[in-house]
Each structure stands twice: as structure tokens, then as C-alpha cells.
Amino acid sequence: MPQPHLDSEHALENEAIALFSTLGWDTLNAYQETLGSSGTLGRETRSEVVLIPRLRSALQHLNLGLPDEAIQLAIEELTRDRSTSLEATNCEIYQLLKNGVKVCFKTNDDEEQEETVKLIDWDTPNNNQFLLVSQFSVTGEIYGRRADLIGFVNGLPLVFIELKAHHQRLEQAYHKNLTDYKQTIPQLFWYNALIILSNGKNSRVGAITAEWEHFAEWKKINDEGETGIISLETIIRGICNKTHLLDLTENFTFFFTTAGRLIKILGKNHQYLGVNNAVQAVQQIGQNRGKLGVFWHTQGSGKSYSMVFFSQKILRKLPGNWTFLILTDREDLDDQIYKNFAYAGAVTEPEREVRAKNADHLKQLLREDHRYVFTLIQKFRTEKGAVYPKLSDRSDIIVIADEAHRSQYDTFAQNLRNALPNAGFIGFTGTPLLAGEEKTREEFGDYISIYNFRQSIEDGATVPLFYENRIPELQLTNEELNEDVYRIVETATLDEEEERKLEREFSREYHLITRSDRLEKIAEDIVSHFLGRGHQGKAMVIAIDRFTAVKMYDKVQHHWKQRIDSLKAQLSTASIVEQQQLLDQIAYLEATDMAVIVSSSQNEEADFKRKGLDIRLHRKRLANESPGLDEKFKDANNPLRIVFVCAMWITGFDAPSCSTIYLD
Template identity: 45%
Template sequence: MPNFISEDQIEKAAVKLLNEEYGYRKVNCYTADLENLNDKSNRSSKQEVIFPKILKKQTVQINPTIPENVIDQAIDNLTARRTTMSPILANKEVYSLIRDGIPVQFEGTNGKTEHETVKVIDFNNPKSNDFLAVTQLWIKGERYPRRPDIIIYINGIPLVFIELKNSNVKVQNAYDDNLTNYKHYIPLLFNFNAFCVLSNALETRVGSFTSGYEHFFRWLRPNDEAEKVDRSSISEEGTSLERLLHGIFPKDRLLDYIENFILYYKDSTKIVAQNHQFLGVNKAIESFKQRKEKKGKLGVFWHTQGSGKSFSMIFLARKVFHNFTGNYTFAIITDRDDLDGQIYRNFLDTNTVTKSEAARPKNSAQMRDFFSRNKRLVFTLIQKFRYDKEKEYPELSTRDDIIVIVDEAHRTQYSSLAENMRKGLPNAQYFAFTGTPILGKGDQLYQGKTHDWFGGYISQYNFVQSIDDGATVPLFYQKRVPEVLIQNVNLSAEFYEILEDENLDEKAMEKLEKEYSSEIQVIKRDDRLDTIAEDMVKHFPSRGYLGKGMVISVDKFTSVKMYDKVLHYWKEELKNLVGE
């Protein structure tokens, strides 16, 4: 990498890549005289942000059966300034028209009123659209003009804002000095904006126009969310923007991202999918397409905790509803009330589903009723599948268009409750979502009940990859007292399978007690717990900074014992600290 990469060099390299590798047209609209309209944009005023001739031409081609004057009315609707609306609501309304089309009505040739939808982008056929990389376009605001570095236009609509900085300038400056300023002085541009890109070549960030800088994220993996990346090497080589361009900007991917990976949360925040969500959800979609061959076992979606797993569920559901013909019902299965409520509210708050379309059954009888009524979303707890052990669990639905997402699938879902779920929904399609790895021995592909129920991994995004992305702070391990020497070298995969299931059957419990009781008893020995508790109490006041701690124990009983022991030693330590 050269010692310095100028903003101009970054801009030219990006446009060249888009043009030569992905077939974008390109145009430099710079004029020395701000008032000069001969800037190749064909705008009638430099206050405009739409390229009207391109928009009209492409819209007519995409909608050949709709009269031209009706198309003109639809375009007027799309390009209205919406000055009385808040920026987020104006953006949401425009996005809906771009994604879903502009409803129109007109008198047909037979004299009857026709109701149609004018599409301004053909999301199914990339070749039917015009992709244009525009550089140095003057836009006049009410007070000051501004000139963004690159704007990506699709069919004359400015959908992607790209702001660049020299490599020796922090990328956050592109947010603080430019994006924030542009939103204030040329707000019309952001009525149409899908997402924003900030880059100095060494580092590149992606986010929505409503996001604070801390919510702009890296996009380091073009094709595989499990790819191991070296962030320092990417920075040294100055290839961060190149990776993003390869990841999102192939024409079919950009259309997919705009159509299926944008959300509005509570009408106050715009959310765009992160790198791992986009790749992972699309792998889930590919698995869904093969549901007949997979016989309902659609796979395990393992994305580490804190990576936005519930929003990945939403992206998946939205894409299925929007792109696949059928009356699909998603059943979201969790094992905790608070988690069930959280996911339910996220679906409602992103307008993925309305209250009338969603259901939270109180029992299996209500579940059967909701499934028969083709509810779009059913949220329930695995515990609702309890039934008299002496009786056969009743069939709730034979539909094969029910898509079950089981959250934290390796916890409670494999005992009688999961068997009941399978009996109740024998033809459903099953995904497992989890934030923690499925236990296995060494680097072997996990086997056991999770694999039997759901099939193999379809997407993996682990804690290390999250650290690589800078989304999670690193976890450092400090070896402390006391050590435990476990001499059983035959700690087999069977042990992991047993631990994977919290609801152990009698046979598994007996095996656990017989084969592994000695190791567990050593770990739970009272004198060992005392040593750990005393060490914790001495460590926290002397470590030099404030912060929380988490204690993880082998079982609930040990957790309670540790609480009591830490409390005891903390009281003793307080006496020492205050000098009593």
C-alpha cells in the first residue's frame, strides 16, 4: 500500500471497478460554475436529485401496459418533496413506493377502471435496470450547495450515498463533517437513500442515514460470513472499500439488499442488514428453496449472541413473504417468556406483521386454530407443547407451508416437547437459530440430536468473526486458581450430546452419573468453590477499573452456592477495605 491514498484515487478506483467488473455506467457531473446545467445529468435545476429522463425511460420500459400519462402521475408521486414529513417518514414512504410499486388507477380500453402498480425498479431482472455511478454532482440546498463524492443511481433514483476521505483522515470524519452536514443542507437527497457508505480505503463503514456513527459497520466478507479475515492486512493494503463493492454492488446483490434487507424500527430508526446477516439469511433462503429435497430439515443458523439474530429472523420472514408465492406461516418457538415477547415486539415494531396477522396462543387448542386460519406469524413457547405422556400428541396441522424457527434450539427442544412439536406439525419446515455453538468433539462437524432434527449448519458467524469485524470487544482469558486435572482422555462425543440436552431422559442421566460423576464432583467440591469465590472478591476491587462480571457455573445448585460464597467473602473484604 502506498503511504498515502488520496480521495480522488479512491473515487476513481471505485468507479473503475463498478464500471469494468459489474457493468455500471459512469458519469462525472462536475462543473466549475455551480449554475451551469450542462453537467450531463439532464436536470432542469441543480436542486433536483432525480435524473428525470432516465427515470421516465426506464419506468416506461418496465411497465409496458400502463399508459404514459399514468406513469407520469406515478413519477410525480414518487418525486414529491414531502417537506412537511420528518426525514425518516419521508424516506420510509419513498422506500415503500420503490420496493412495492406505486398504486395507480386509470380507465382501461374497455371503459372500466383499472387498478395497477407502477414499478420503478425491476428487482427480478437486473438487466432491465440502469445502474449509474455518478461523481461530483452539485446539489443546491436552500442555503448552501453540496457535492457528494459518489452517488449510485438505479433508474435515475439516487439510492446509495458514498463519501470518501484521504487515507490519512479518519473515516469518522466522513460522518461528522460530510454526511451530517449533507443531511441538513440537501435533505431531499436522503428521501431516496437506501444506505450510506463511508471510506478512506483503509477502513470502510456501512449504515443507514439515521444511524449514529457507532452503528455503522464493516463489510469485510464478500461471499462467506465464516471467512477468516485479517483486518490489519486489509487496512495495510487499502482494500476495505473494494471488499464492500464486491460484497454488495454486483447488480443482483444490490437489488436484493435494497428490496429485502432494509427495515424501519418504530418509525424512528432505519436498519440495514449487516454483512453476516445478508449472507446468512440468503443461505437460509437457498436452503428453503430445497425444502422438498431436505424433507423439512432446513438447517442450523448459528450467529453468535449480540449479532442481531432476531432481526435475521425478520429479514428471512420478509424475504419469504415478499418473494415466494403461497400462504406461508412462520412459527417462532422459544423457551422463555421474555425472549418470546422481545421477538414478537421486534416483528411488530418493524411492520413485518400486524397484530391482527400475528398470534400468541395460550395452549395447543388455540395453536391448532391459528394454524388452520393461516396466520402469518405464530409466536409460542416450546412448553406449550406439553401433553399427557400416556396420550398421543394431537395433530395441529398437516400444512407443508408452515416454517418453524426454533430459537436456541439445543436447549430444551429435543425431549418430549420437541417430539410433540414434530407430531403436531409433521410436514412443517424447520430452521434452528442459535447464538451458541452446538457442542462437538474437537473440530468435527457436530452430530447428535440437533443434527438429527434440523440437519447441518447453513450459516456460521462465531464470536471470533464478530471480533474481527469490530462488532464485539475481544475476550481475554486469564488463567486463575484453582486448577483441575481431568485425566479422562476418553471424554467422548457422547458426553457433548448429553450436555446438549437440558431435559435428560433417565437413560442419559444414568450414563452421566456413572461415567462422568467423578469429574463433575471435583468441579463442584466445596473447597474449590471457596477458593474461586475468595479469588473473585480479591480480584474485582484491585483490577483498576469499573465493570460488571458474570459467573457461569455447572448447574443451578452450584450457582446458588457461588452466590452465597461470594457474598460471604465480599462482606469480609468490605471490613478490610474500611479498616474495621
């Protein structure tokens, strides 16, 4: 038989099989599979995707003492036909994989007994059966397909691998093969933990719900930065190592409901390595005196998901009655993080029982026993000269401070320590610690994981930002203005007094920046640019303060309506083809929604009224709309296409639908 060409898909398959063998997997080629109980894999038909004999053997081994009836009931529940969507089925089966199958059977005394049948031994990988099958043939309702490589754990097809020759584009493995397989043989993906696509030099991994752009590279085998000779080696050794695969499946997977759609989230390489470093720090909480470290992963790289992975793994794997106190310094961030935990299924208690309404409610929650508590750092405030009271002596409380580098954490750090003297503290941040932020290290410890902007761009976790300088006719000549303003607004949270301070210290520059004629030109330019971008996508207009955000909303609305009137005026002289184009443009413009997203403050209606502005309509929308404006803006199909902000939504807000930012 001739040897396969070195660049062929067959050669790559052989290379992958050899790698799995070095990781301790059994391997088997099923190209000439014979069916039947004594056949190659013990399958009766090619429509079966679970290797029943291997599953039965594994369950008997993992559940010593349970009768055969209990094992059979578990197998029947696990393999029964499910008519729900692929995503819902995968989610349902994932819960069984993770937590076992509850069965009820009669004992020898004819009494009913309920037990949980364990499907996988998560703690001892070698206590499970690992089998890699190549050329695995599966038939669906109409069509049959042959998968390149399937990784079975205890007879369950957890890993799907599609290979392409070196010279072929990897996207084809997704668009041409994987998409077809999910439609024609969906039962193969009911049990799937992860999908690997590779042409040898490029490899990516993703979950069954992931679009192509969310399939990610896996660049490091371990935290020492070890890599393979080619990317296929790196991804197989990094993910399909028995311990890594079970850890990823058990602790770095969750399902997230958004916009009515069920999304499966699989941890990425930087999250897996970083979170495990953080978990290790918790295991050494006594030695490090509660300073668990600083987790620096740049904005947009999934930092809030890392918080979910971190807390959920500790709750599941480490002994203790753990409570996590999630701290932020802005109301919108607190709301966003709470929603992320809730949508991921991590928070099971009602919102009113985990989110602190005020300082007294916070004290009550911390004296009680909750898995999660969410609060603003400002609720640890005390009167001048007062000492914050001790709320708990527990050593199984972990404080997670989001954007831990910001100055507020220095201010309230002592109150936190007084309240929770034996707690562990970990800081999550999207920016590096700079000179002058040594206090942050003193409170949290040194870096435990670094994933910077450059790495994130290279991995595709963060999209690159392309800057276009658009200069209005009115310009400023103070070259130091940016530095002067940054000194005041670096926290991106201006309260009423800080806004007045900004006006006082920069009264001349402020009035130039916010002059009506200047804003008018910018609003006109925003409308022109937004409609002429040549691509879809939503936009965010970032203003210097709340008042200017409302002014810009009013002015953009004015020019938007002028554009509609201009297009309507052209209809009478346009050709039939041109008329349809104009009507489409008019429909888009008239359907477009805009909103102002700014924080509230006391007496704000009077403050806005003094400047000739009305905040009430915007405040009502923020308070009352359901779904919320944040969900509408994230939904690419919702007509809320332009928002006007000054501090809210700038950080900690994940909106893939937003493609343009207007920063003035």
C-alpha cells in the same frame, strides 16, 4: 493535466469508478455539469436530487401500457417535498420503492382507474438503469455540497459513497462529512438505500440512521469467501453488484421503532450470506426432506434480525402460502422475539392471534392460516404414552427453532414431526453443536451458515468481554464445582423442582455460596465497583438462583443507601466546589432504579416467604410497568441502571446500554 497521487482521494475515486464500470454501471463525471433539460443530467436546478428524465424513461419501460398521466402522477408523488424527519421520509419512500406508487387516473372512457406504478424491477436487475455519478453537486436551503459518488438506479439516488485518502481516518468521513451532508442537503438521503465510507484500505457500510459504531465492514464478496485486493474493491463488488444491491435493498432492509425512535436496519455481510443460504435450502425443501439446516451465528451478532430477513424474503420472493412457527424454550425469549418481529413490521396480526397462550390455543393457531405463530416448545407436551395429533399436512410451514441445540428440542422433536409432518425445520443457535448433540443435526440437518465468536469480534458485531476476577474473602476449594453445577444448570432455566435438586445435590456448596455474610461482602463490592468504574453504562447482576437474586437486590439496596448517607454527611465539611460534586453524586444515586428480573412459578410467594423474602413487589413491576422493564433497561437515558437476574435476559436479550456484568 498531472496524474493524481496514488494515495490521494482523487485516485481512489477513479479506482471506484473503474470498479463500477466492471459491474456494468454507466459512469459520468458531473464536475462541470450543465443544467437544463438538455444538460448533463437533465436537472433544472442543483437542488434536484432525482434525475427526472432517467426516472421517466425507466418507469415507461417498466410499466408498459400505463398512460403518461399515470407515470407523471407517480413521479410527482415520489418527488414531492416532505416535511417529516429524514428517517420518516426515508421510510415512506422506501415503501414506495419496494412496493410501487399507487396512482388514480381517468381512462379514455372517463372512468377512474387505480394502478400501481413499479419503480424498480427487483427480479431482473438488468431491466433497470444503473448510473454512477462522480462529483455530484447539490444545494440545500442554505448551503451547497458536492458528493464524491452517487449511485442512481432508475434516476433515484440509492447509494451514497464518501471517500477519504488512504492516510486519513475513516471516522472523519462519518463525523465530518456525512453528518454535515445529512444536515445541509437532506433531500439527497430521502431515497438512500445505503451509505459506503472508504479510504481504500478500510471500508464500511451503514444505513442513514446508523451511528458510526454500527457502520460495518463487508469482508466477503460471496459465500466462497472471495475478497478484493483492497477493502474498497471487496465492498463495491460485494454490495454494488446489481443483483446484490437490489437484494440488499429489497430483502435486507427494515425499519425498527424503539424508544420512540425510528431506526433503519440494514443487513450485515454475515446476515446477507447466511440468510441467502437458508433461503436456498427452502428452495430445495423437497430434496432435503424438510431439514433446512442449522444457522450458527454467535450471540450478539443479530440472529433475531436474521430470522426476520429470512422469513420476510421467503414471504416476498418464494411462491406459497407460507407460515412460520417460531419456537423458543423460555417465556422471556418468546416475548423478545415476538417484539422484534412486531417492531420490525413483519407481524401485522394482533398479538393474541399469533402468540399461543397454551397447548390448545397452539393447536388452534396451527390449524388456522397465519403468517407467523410464536410459541414455547413446551406447549407441544403430551401425557406419558400419548401420541401428539397431526395438525396440518401443509408443506409450506417452516419451523424456526431458536437455540436449537438445547435438550428440550430433542425431547419434543417427535411431537413436532407428528403435528407438522411436511413442515421444514431450521435451527438458529448462538453456540456450536457439541459432542452429544448429534440429535440436533438429525432433526435440522447440517450447518448452512457459520459466524463464530472470533469473526464477530473482528467485525465489531459483538463487543469484546473483559474479565476482572474479584474474589471475596470466603472461597471454595472444590475445583470440580463449576463442572458439577454446569451439568445441572446448562439450560439456564431452573424450575421449582430443579432448584430444589440443585440444593439437594450441592447442599454444602450451595449454602456456602449463598451465605448471608458472603453475599453482604459481594453486594458492598458491587456498589463500590459500579460507582468507581470511571464510565457510565448499566449493569446486570447474575445470581445462582431466583432467591439469591432477590437477596442480592436487598443487600445492594442497603449498601447503596449507606453510600448516599455517607455522601450527605460529607456536605457540611466540604468546600463549595466539593459540595457541588457531592450533590451531583447524590442526585445520581437517588435517581438510580434497580429491579429483579426472574421467572415466575406456582406457589412462588410461599416459597420466597419460607426464605424470608418477598417477591410480590418485583412480580408487580414485571407484570404492570409500561414501558416494560426490558425497554427501560435498554434505554440508556432511563434511570433503571442495575438488574438482578438468574436466567432471564442472559441470552437472546440485546441491551447495548449494559456495560458491566457481575457474575457470581
